[in-house]
Amino acid sequence: MTALRVERADVVVVGGGGAGLSAALAVAEAAAREDRRVPVVALVSKVYPMRSHTVAAEGGAAGVVGDDDSLEQHVADTLAGGAGLCEDDAVRFVVERAAGELYRLERWGLPWSRTDDGDVAVRRFGGMSRARTWFAADKTGFHLLHTLFQTSLRYSGVDGPVRRYDEHHVLDLVVDDAGGPDARVRGVVVHDQHRGEPLLIEAPAVVLATGGSARAWGTSTNAGICTGDGTAMALRAGVPLRDMEFLQFHPTGLPGSGILLTEAARGEGGVLLDADGRRYLADYGLGPETPVGAPVPRTMELGPRDRLSQAFWHADRDGRTIPTPDGGVVLLDLRHLGKERLAERLPLVTGLAKQFAGVDPATEPVPVRPTAHYTMGGIRTDARGATGVAGLFAAGECASTGLHGANRLGSNSLVETLVVGRAAGEAALAWSRAAGHPGADGGAAGAGAGVGPASADGEVVDRAAEIADRYLAMRGRGTEPPAAIRAELGRVLDADAGIYRDADGLRRALATVEDLRARYADVRVADTNPVLNTDWATTVELGATLLVAHATVAAALAREESRGAHQRLDFPDVDDVPRHSEVRLDAGGTIEVAHVPVGAEHDMRVGKRPITTPMSFSAERGAGS
Ligand SMILES: Cc1cc2nc3c(=O)[nH]c(=O)nc-3n(C[C@H](O)[C@H](O)[C@H](O)COP(=O)(O)OP(=O)(O)OC[C@H]3O[C@@H](n4cnc5c(N)ncnc54)[C@H](O)[C@@H]3O)c2cc1C
Numbered sequence: 001m002t003a004l005r006v007e008r009a010d011v012v013v014v015g016g017g018g019a020g021l022s023a024a025l026a027v028a029e030a031a032a033r034e035d036r037r038v039p040v041v042a043l044v045s046k047v048y049p050m051r052s053h054t055v056a057a058e059g060g061a062a063g064v065v066g067d068d069d070s071l072e073q074h075v076a077d078t079l080a081g082g083a084g085l086c087e088d089d090a091v092r093f094v095v096e097r098a099a100g101e102l103y104r105l106e107r108w109g110l111p112w113s114r115t116d117d118g119d120v121a122v123r124r125f126g127g128m129s130r131a132r133t134w135f136a137a138d139k140t141g142f143h144l145l146h147t148l149f150q151t152s153l154r155y156s157g158v159d160g161p162v163r164r165y166d167e168h169h170v171l172d173l174v175v176d177d178a179g180g181p182d183a184r185v186r187g188v189v190v191h192d193q194h195r196g197e198p199l200l201i202e203a204p205a206v207v208l209a210t211g212g213s214a215r216a217w218g219t220s221t222n223a224g225i226c227t228g229d230g231t232a233m234a235l236r237a238g239v240p241l242r243d244m245e246f247l248q249f250h251p252t253g254l255p256g257s258g259i260l261l262t263e264a265a266r267g268e269g270g271v272l273l274d275a276d277g278r279r280y281l282a283d284y285g286l287g288p289e290t291p292v293g294a295p296v297p298r299t300m301e302l303g304p305r306d307r308l309s310q311a312f313w314h315a316d317r318d319g320r321t322i323p324t325p326d327g328g329v330v331l332l333d334l335r336h337l338g339k340e341r342l343a344e345r346l347p348l349v350t351g352l353a354k355q356f357a358g359v360d361p362a363t364e365p366v367p368v369r370p371t372a373h374y375t376m377g378g379i380r381t382d383a384r385g386a387t388g389v390a391g392l393f394a395a396g397e398c399a400s401t402g403l404h405g406a407n408r409l410g411s412n413s414l415v416e417t418l419v420v421g422r423a424a425g426e427a428a429l430a431w432s433r434a435a436g437h438p439g440a441d442g443g444a445a446g447a448g449a450g451v452g453p454a455s456a457d458g459e460v461v462d463r464a465a466e467i468a469d470r471y472l473a474m475r476g477r478g479t480e481p482p483a484a485i486r487a488e489l490g491r492v493l494d495a496d497a498g499i500y501r502d503a504d505g506l507r508r509a510l511a512t513v514e515d516l517r518a519r520y521a522d523v524r525v526a527d528t529n530p531v532l533n534t535d536w537a538t539t540v541e542l543g544a545t546l547l548v549a550h551a552t553v554a555a556a557l558a559r560e561e562s563r564g565a566h567q568r569l570d571f572p573d574v575d576d577v578p579r580h581s582e583v584r585l586d587a588g589g590t591i592e593v594a595h596v597p598v599g600a601e602h603d604m605r606v607g608k609r610p611i612t613t614p615m616s617f618s619a620e621r622g623a624g625s
Contacts, residue, residue, distance in 0.1 A: 001465040002472060005192075005199045009163065010039035010432045012188050012201050013425070014170045014230055015209030016049030018057075018141075018414060019396025021148035022101075022421025023207045024162050027429045028155035039429060042201050044165040044190060046225065046537070049149050053211050053223050054417065057141025058262035058348055060133035061414035063099035065120060069130040071095050078412060081127040081304050082405020083564035084578035085243060085598055090402035093383040094412070094419045101418035102134050110147040111136055113345075123345075124267040125411045127304035129297045131267075133411040138262050138348040144414060165201075167193045169537055171471045172233055173206060174464050175389060179238030179587060185391040186460045189467045193537065196530030198468035202460055204435035205391045205428035208234060208379060209421060212397035214247060216549045217372035217497075218490025219326075221253055221260040227541035228548035230398045234379040235551060239387045240582040242400040243377035244548070245556035246565045248408055249499050251308035253371025254356050255326035261349050261368060263410045265334060266301040268345050269293040272308075273331040273365060274320040280330070284311035293336045306407040306565045309370040313499045324367065331365035338362070370499060374413065376404045376565060377555070380582065385424030391431050395424040406564020475536050478524040482539045485516050485523065489549060497553055502569040506557040513550045520546055550591055551583040558593040 013023045020043060027041040045052065064074050074095045079086050106112055106120075113121040113135050125133040136143040155162040174186040187202035210230030215222040235241055251272075252261045266272075271292055274280040279300065282289045286303040290296040301308070312330060315321055321328030334342060334349075339362045342350050346361075353359050353366045379394040381387050381401050387394055395401075396417040403416050492512040496505035520543060527535035561575040562568050579595040586592055 001462070002198055002469050004461060004465045004468060005197060006461055007042070007199065007201050008040075009042035009201055009203045011205045011207065011425070011428045012042045012044060012203045013207045013209060014044050014188060015052070015211060015396065016043055016045030016047075016166070017052030017209060017211055017396060018054040018144060018148065018417030019421035019424075020045065020052070020207070020209035021049065021145070021152055022418050023209055023395055023425030023428065025148065025152055025155070026422040026425030028152070028161045030426060030429055031161045038159070038161050039432065040163055041161055041425075042163050042165060042203065043152070044168050044170055044188065044201070046167065046169045046229075048166050049164075050145060051225075052145060053226055054141045054145045054414070056221075056223065056260070057144070057414055058138040058260065059125065059264035059267070060123060060135030060140045060411050061098070061102055061144070061418075062125065062128065062133050062409070062411040063102040063415060064095070064132055065099055065122060065134075066130065066132065069132055073129060074098075074132060077127060077129050078403065078409055079405070081407050081409040083407055084574075085246070085405035085564065085580065087383070087402025088599065090383040093423075094401070094403050094416050097419040098415040101415060101422070105144060105147050105418075108147050108151045110143050113137060123264055124295055124297055124302055125409065126263050126266070126302050126308070127298060127409040128411070133264070133267070135264065137344070138264055138346050140414065165190065165192075168199070169193060169540070170229065170233070171540065172467050173237050173392070174200070174460055174467070175237045175392070178236070179585075183238050183389040185237070185389055186457070187464065189464045191468070191471070191537075193532050196533070198465075198472065200461060200464040202457065203432065205393065205432040207385065207424045207428050208392070208394040208398055209396045209424075210398045212375035213545060213548045214372045214375055216489060216493055216545050216552075217247075218487075218494040219253065219256070219258040220372040221250055221258050222373070224538075227545045228375075228398070229541060229544045230394065231378055232544035232547040234387065234392070234394060235547065235583070235585055237389055237392065238584070239389055239392065240380045240584045241377060241548075241551050241555075242380040242580050242582050243406070243555070244375075244552040244583055245559050245581060246376035246406050247372060247497070247552065248305055248374035248376055248565050249309040249370040250373035251305060251312055251370050252332055252368040253373070254352070255324050255329050255367055255369050257356055258371040259352055259356050260371070260373070261332060261352065261366065262346075263305070265332060265346055265349050267295060268341070269295055269337055270301065270332050270334045272301055272368075273333055274315055275322045275330075276320070280315050280320055281308065281311050284314050286311060304407055305410060309499050310567060312370050321369075322367065327369055329367035329369045332368045333365040334361040335363065335365065372493075374408055376400070376406065376408050383420070383423070384427050385420050386427060391428075391435065393424040393428050395420040406566065471540060474523070474539065475525050475533070476528040478522045480519045480523045482523050482525075482542050485519055485546070486542055488512065489516055489546065493549060497556055500567045500569050501556055503557065506553060509553045510557060513546065513553055517546050517550060554591050554593050555581040555583050558595070
């Protein structure tokens with residue numbers, strides 16, 4: 001067996017994006033307030049934290065501030081957007097804490113855009129009945145991530161609680177009794193990409209903050225790193241994935257690349273035109289038509305994203321779009337905003353349109369079409385990020401807290417990363433302390449007390465080494481080119497798991513994904529280098545993406561109704577009783593889908609089975625993923 005370096009921490013946070021940094025900071029701040037041994041939080045990210053996908057968020061983060069707004073209204077808008085699948089407690093939990101987190105970021109230095117009076121400026125966003133989206137021009141994610149990251153540096157010194165593992169790839173969790181009633185996390189198996197060696201970070205508490213998985217689709221706003229790694233780890237560990245079929249398509253991506261043009265462009269007054277230059281949305285139930293440049297909440301271009309994407313689909317079928325080699329497009333017209341306002345409020349959008357579409361939005365409308373964007377479902381958690389596995393938490397886009405339901409409102413997810421990230425970090429620290437692992441309160445002062453190989457559990461080390469060996473053995477083996485598997489996956493999801501679905505298409509997608517998983521068992525990793533082996537790392541990611549895609553297609557086939565972002569041509573009606581889907585892997589590796597009522601007690605015990613509907617199918621797990 002491979003020799004494994006072993007380190008210990010009180011809490012491991014997997015992910016250095018908005019959710020992961022928030023969780024790590026919550027641990028660090030709790031430590032700063034207390035007069036006890038400083039805990040160690042291991043912050044592990046497969047990329048340098050500032051490259052996490054939160055950096056790409058453009059439009060803003062929702063939080064109630066204005067006199068004309070209220071928490072109740074934000075709750076009501078979120079519930080309406082979620083089409084019956086939100087969990088009430090999660091919505092309230094996030095909405096009530098949202099503005100507090102945004103002010104905290106201001107204190108830490110985030111340069112929110114301001115009104116002429118110096119107040120925080122807010123803009124309109126789709127599905128929100130009030131202007132409540134805080135923004136920093138259209139680079140909100142960049143500034144938010146920068147602010148969190150620079151604040152974390154305060155705590156990252158030699159004696160600080162935050163110990164960073166940048167460019168370290170987590171391969172899997174180590175879990176006792178995975179899938180059983182006594183499931184308990186013991187740590188993570190990591191690959192240090194620079195040293196080219198595996199590492200076990202043993203810890204009683206782990207927070208997964210690994211982001212979304214919409215990159216599985218061929219055309220997506222997501223970067224190549226959004227591969228669903230943590231989502232797959234949780235599923236393998238016995239945690240159900242909830243509502244995976246709800247994949248949000250964003251109505252305004254650039255054709256071909258899928259690069260996002262933020263909804264803020266419409267919030268600022270941009271309009272969508274069909275091939276004849278007509279504002280077509282009114283013809284698909286989003287009217288009445290509003291004056292150009294004076295957007296009205298929840299109407300026309302400011303309708304919810306699912307409705308706008310569906311309207312595009314119909315317009316495309318009705319021959320109202322402009323054909324291009326990358327499919328039909330409509331036009332996002334921003335010309336009436338003028339150069340100055342574009343420069344002030346939408347500089348990134350302006351640059352992206354020029355660079356990637358060759359169009360200056362000040363003088364020409366920009367071609368756009370829907371693109372896969374956001375994973376509404378994910379690792380089932382309660383409002384504070386707890387999963388059914390003791391010591392395992394999840395936050396951010398990889399988690400399904402119940403905030404977004406069947407359709408997320410734009411600008412609700414950045415605040416979710418902050419609020420639930422913080423809550424998960426606090427809960428993980430509390431759990432870790434209660435678990436009282438050796439050295440946790442051992443009397444030694446300073447960070448890192450009790451942290452080191454000497455205290456490691458031999459059995460856990462052996463299991464971790466086995467996991468590492470399994471992944472390392474992929475190098476230099478196999479015959480199936482990973483790029484071909486990856487391309488085929490994107491193609492089938494685009495074709496058969498898009499804005500509208502039906503049983504035939506979903507069965508085709510399921511068969512293809514199963515076949516791809518079988519082929520993946522013999523995937524070819526040509527590069528055998530231990531150090532910075534991106535061939536191997538991306539192939540490992542592909543295994544996670546395939547598993548998550550499998551869960552998604554299975555859940556989509558099993559949901560025989562149309563709701564929010566999941567629209568079935570063969571089941572156009574909405575069920576009377578809203579139910580969550582839950583996907584699990586059984587002991588034999590078969591994917592199972594069950595349905596549970598919304599609002600059912602959030603019992604996170606793994607062993608407890610939900611009320612199930614009859615299985616519509618099951619699918620065997622392919623080896624290696
Ligand atoms: C283009 C775009 C624009 C958006 N605009 C907005 C907006 O305006 N408002 C809004 O509310 N939301 C927006 N969203 C959504 C929002 O930005 C994301 O949901 C959110 O930033 C996700 O944050 P996260 O912390 O969960 O994940 P990420 O920021 O994606 O971070 C994931 C982290 O996990 C790490 N990781 C993953 N796998 C592993 C592994 N195996 N080992 C180690 N580390 C791993 C990565 O390195 C990374 O650090 C937008 C999304 C996109 C794609």
